[in-house]
Amino acid sequence: MSPSLDFWLEYASTYSYPAAARIGALARKADVKVRWRPFLLGPIFQAQGWNTSPFNIYATKGRYMWRDLERICGDLALPLKPAGQFPQNSLLAARVALIGFDHGWGEDFSNAVYRAEFGEGKNIAEQDVIAGLLAKLGVDAPRVLEQAQTSANKARLRSQTEEAQRLGIFGAPSFVTADGELFWGNDRLETALAWAKRT
Amino acid sequence: MSPSLDFWLEYASTYSYPAAARIGALARKADVKVRWRPFLLGPIFQAQGWNTSPFNIYATKGRYMWRDLERICGDLALPLKPAGQFPQNSLLAARVALIGFDHGWGEDFSNAVYRAEFGEGKNIAEQDVIAGLLAKLGVDAPRVLEQAQTSANKARLRSQTEEAQRLGIFGAPSFVTADGELFWGNDRLETALAWAKRT
Numbered sequence: 064m065s066p067s068l069d070f071w072l073e074y075a076s077t078y079s080y081p082a083a084a085r086i087g088a089l090a091r092k093a094d095v096k097v098r099w100r101p102f103l104l105g106p107i108f109q110a111q112g113w114n115t116s117p118f119n120i121y122a123t124k125g126r127y128m129w130r131d132l133e134r135i136c137g138d139l140a141l142p143l144k145p146a147g148q149f150p151q152n153s154l155l156a157a158r159v160a161l162i163g164f165d166h167g168w169g170e171d172f173s174n175a176v177y178r179a180e181f182g183e184g185k186n187i188a189e190q191d192v193i194a195g196l197l198a199k200l201g202v203d204a205p206r207v208l209e210q211a212q213t214s215a216n217k218a219r220l221r222s223q224t225e226e227a228q229r230l231g232i233f234g235a236p237s238f239v240t241a242d243g244e245l246f247w248g249n250d251r252l253e254t255a256l257a258w259a260k261r262t
Numbered sequence: 263m264s265p266s267l268d269f270w271l272e273y274a275s276t277y278s279y280p281a282a283a284r285i286g287a288l289a290r291k292a293d294v295k296v297r298w299r300p301f302l303l304g305p306i307f308q309a310q311g312w313n314t315s316p317f318n319i320y321a322t323k324g325r326y327m328w329r330d331l332e333r334i335c336g337d338l339a340l341p342l343k344p345a346g347q348f349p350q351n352s353l354l355a356a357r358v359a360l361i362g363f364d365h366g367w368g369e370d371f372s373n374a375v376y377r378a379e380f381g382e383g384k385n386i387a388e389q390d391v392i393a394g395l396l397a398k399l400g401v402d403a404p405r406v407l408e409q410a411q412t413s414a415n416k417a418r419l420r421s422q423t424e425e426a427q428r429l430g431i432f433g434a435p436s437f438v439t440a441d442g443e444l445f446w447g448n449d450r451l452e453t454a455l456a457w458a459k460r461t
Binding site: 123124127130231234247251254 | 310320322323325326329330333430432433443444445446447449450453
């Protein structure tokens with residue numbers, strides 16, 4: 064049995080973009096099975112008294128993050144053209160992603176969402192934008208959007224977010240190994256995979 | 263002429279401990295000349311409304327940091343036994359370090375401070391502790407402690423801290439290249455050295 068790693072991602076999170084782009088190939092190379100776990104950072108931030116991203120609250124840190132992301136995306140040849148609002152409302156994307164991971168297109172959808180949001184300056188809160196990404200993946204967009212908005216699926220995302228909080232997750236991306244080790248940040252991806260392999 | 267890199271360190275900062283332990287060998291290997299720049303994070307934190315470390319303000323993040331540091335120090339075979347107060351008052355250590363960097367023992371002193379503080383649970387705010395570290399380095403402790411507390415030296419540390427703030431530094435360790443690129447965190451050391459080399 065391959066070792067496994069939970070990849071906790073938030074569709075509004077900047078550093079989740081390069082992590083999502085990198086994790087597939089790195090995990091295959093390391094022979095680690097990755098489970099993608101979309102969640103929402105909003106409720107977790109609110110619980111520590113923040114009503115927006117800390118990158119907005121602490122402007123110096125925010126400026127640094129955008130420059131750092133520019134360097135990272137440059138190295139990976141990932142397009143970077145964020146537009147307008149930050150953070151974007153990622154609720155719809157996360158709900159749709161849960162359906163995607165049930166049906167094998169979650170990983171491609173996730174990478175498409177990040178690329179639209181941070182690489183093309185699109186607003187992923189708009190249903191049309193999400194529908195366009197789904198159509199490109201050859202998925203029945205109207206049907207999936209309906210499934211995404213059922214109360215069962217909404218509850219599933221809430222419970223996944225609560226699980227993240229119970230695990231001590233406070234930012235994204237985060238990685239959790241089978242033995243409960245938590246790693247935070249795109250820059251911890253390799254370390255998390257190495258830890259997963261040795262347990 | 264070798265490329266150069268400014269290493270901004272704070273003696274109360276946990277992640278500065280592994281960075282200080284690693285930077286010497288990595289910089290020699292990369293043929294980058296490192297200038298160690300001690301500064302104080304306190305005034306910078308105060309300017310963004312914090313009266314202690316964010317690792318104390320945000321408990322979940324704090325718990326993560328200590329576990330993360332444990333893993334990092336484990337990999338480097340660096341002792342880790344923090345005691346009592348966090349963050350410690352690093353004012354005296356920083357003032358003494360400025361004298362040390364004038365006289366060639368600043369790097370050894372810095373590593374000795376971190377090891378005493380995080381590896382042996384000593385309080386670096388105590389003059390006796392600092393005097394003990396100086397004595398072990400073969401330095402005239404009473405004379406250095408007197409030089410460290412002159413108003414000229416105090417002003418030097420203040421102005422270095424103001425420079426850090428002007429550079430957009432908001433945490434430690436930070437690295438700044440000759441062309442003004444800022445890198446934050448022990449995990450960015452290799453990237454900062456690579457950037458310094460290519461400029």
